[in-house]
Amino acid sequence: MIRIEHLAKSFSAPAGGKVSGKVGDRIRLALKRSPLRIVHAARDVNLHAPDGHITGLLGPNGAGKTTTLRMLAGLIPADAGRIGVDGIDVIAEPRAALARMGVLSDARGLYPRLTARENIVYYGRLQGMERDAANARAEALAAMFEMRTLLDRRTEGFSQGERMKTALARALVHDPVNIVLDEPTNGLDVLATRALRESLRWLRTAEGGAKCIVFSTHIMQEVERLCDSVVVVAHGRTVATGTVPELLAQTGEQDFEEAFVKLAFAEEQAQQVADA
Known part of the structure; x- marks a missing residue:
């Protein structure tokens, strides 16, 4: 189970202005020449994701989805709020909390010179698994995701779908109770997306371990087809929080895309009315 309460995070960034030159020089010059502004990536994010349940974190680009999941994964510190994983405070006890999570980021982050098996086993070893146990788990996951032919190939040159399968297997090698996925279908074709969807549906069942699954997306169709609840x-x-039917009822819409627009862009719509 994952619970996020009143999560907030701000960053300092240059106020603007383009600077030519090399990347490092451009960044340094921008910092020197531009006043800093505060970017509020997360202001008040709340989420409750139970076990055996798929929870979608839905929002437009720039809404704070990736920042929220990075704080959940312990990659960046929160300015305020609380993050609990199976009752463990991520901020106070990050190692204990992270041991109960499998995280698949948008950047798959595979080592290209290693085979799929080596990537999976290496991550298992980082999680404290014995080599034989990690290798056995890699075999089991390869069977689950129909990727046995990929196991002993270097990941360099893998398709997006093959990279996704390998990265997901790596995230699950230590059999975590909680699975966190950031925009998992980015770059995937139709068949790879369907395979991922079927895998996630199975993982939330009792046979699949009744996993707590949280994934971010900006694609309404994914949410409608897959999620038990939506944030x-x-x-x-x-x-807004609820099931798809609940959100439709809340907005008085019959189409989920229209409901999402009404919920996510309420401020913009109110401003348009005020300016009219």
């Missing part, structure tokens, strides 16, 4: 975020805040 809608906009401008760094949770603006």
